[in-house]
Amino acid sequence: DQQVKQNSPSLSVQEGRISILNCDYTNSMFDYFLWYKKYPAEGPTFLISISSIKDKNEDGRFTVFLNKSAKHLSLHIVPSQPGDSAVYFCAASPASGTYKYIFGTGTRLKVLA
Amino acid sequence: NAGVMQNPRHLVRRRGQEARLRCSPMKGHSHVYWYRQLPEEGLKFMVYLQKENIIDESGMPKERFSAEFPKEGPSILRIQQVVRGDSAAYFCASSPIGQGTDTQYFGPGTRLTVL
Numbered sequence: 001d002q003q004v005k006q007n008s009p010s011l012s013v014q015e016g017r018i019s020i021l022n023c024d025y026t027n028s029m030f031d032y033f034l035w036y037k038k039y040p041a042e043g044p045t046f047l048i049s050i051s052s053i054k055d056k057n058e059d060g061r062f063t064v065f066l067n068k069s070a071k072h073l074s075l076h077i078v079p080s081q082p083g084d085s086a087v088y089f090c091a092a093s094p095a096s097g098t099y100k101y102i103f104g105t106g107t108r109l110k111v112l113a
Numbered sequence: 114n115a116g117v118m119q120n121p122r123h124l125v126r127r128r129g130q131e132a133r134l135r136c137s138p139m140k141g142h143s144h145v146y147w148y149r150q151l152p153e154e155g156l157k158f159m160v161y162l163q164k165e166n167i168i169d170e171s172g173m174p175k176e177r178f179s180a181e182f183p184k185e186g187p188s189i190l191r192i193q194q195v196v197r198g199d200s201a202a203y204f205c206a207s208s209p210i211g212q213g214t215d216t217q218y219f220g221p222g223t224r225l226t227v228l
Contacts (some may be wrong), residue, residue, distance in 0.1 A: 004155070034216065043117070043204050043219035044156070089155060099146060099208070100169065101217065103155030 003027050004092050006104035014112050021092030021107050026071065030092040034101070035064060035075045038073040038087045047088075048075070080111045115140065116188075117207050117220035125130060128175030132192040132199070134223045145188045146217055147173075150202045164189055168180045195227045 005024045008072045021035075031052040036044035050057040050073070051062045057064050063076045077084055090104040117137055118137040119152050126132050138145050145168040158172040162182035173180065177195075182188040193198055204216035 014171050036219070039160070041221075041224075043119075043221045045204075046216055046218060047128045049216060093154075098215065099144070100158045100172075101146075101148075101156070101218070103148075103157070 002105075003030075004088055004090055004102045004104040006088075006107045009105070010110070011110040012110045012112060013080045015082055016079045018077075019080045019084065019109055019111065021075040021077075021090075023073050023075075023104055024071060025073075025092050025102075027092070027094060027102075028071065029094045030102075032093045032098060033064070033066060033073050033094075034091045035062075036089045036091060037084075037090060038106070044089055053089065065068050077109075081108075082111050082113050084112050085109055085111045117142075117205055117218055119203075119205050119223050121223060122204050122221060123226070124225050125228065126195045127228050128196055129194050131193050132225055132227075134190040134205075134225070135187040136190070136205030136207075136220060137187045138205075139218055142207035142209050142218075144208045144210070144215075146208070147188075147190050148204045148206065149206035150204065150222075152201075156204060157178050158196075159190075164216075177184045192225075195225070197227050200225055200227045 012111040034049040038044045044045045087106040089106045091101040122225045136150045138150045145162045147159040150156045159168040160173045160180045177193045195212045204222045208217045
């Protein structure tokens, strides 16, 4: 039962263009969402988060959008850089146990120079 | 400002042996979480610990797996009598608060290979 889904296993984008990574969830009790970036043989690195009381959060080149009615969130990276090439994981946590992150299966982003 | 430390980074065990994975949280963090990642999958929550307390072990297999976070020293994830299916990357994370919109910071992981 995959409660957090990243349906695109991979994505290729030209350097300088926008990268859009998508994530869908099924549990309406999720109220905190995060994006992590992971390089090979390293641990996930926290990128950006959003609480369910907001629909947008921005940090430099990274913006996360949350559409609660559609149970969908997306991560926008603009402009994309070759160093952004990594696997991106979406994670969600429920109000009842905010420490228990539920991760998606990841999207591998490749930014082409 | 050291991050979350895990050792060893790679561990090879034969079936039936024991595996011990260590995690030192970030300075100032007293909440530790263990996750497991199988190939081509996302990370799966295993256990949440505070110093000398297991808060939630609902994601941990009932047999052969145990975790501790003693008053002094690192958190330990222990797998007894390992089987091939235990081969995975095991990540430890830590956070300062443990509730609300607390963010977990991950270590580099231990890659366990069971022969």
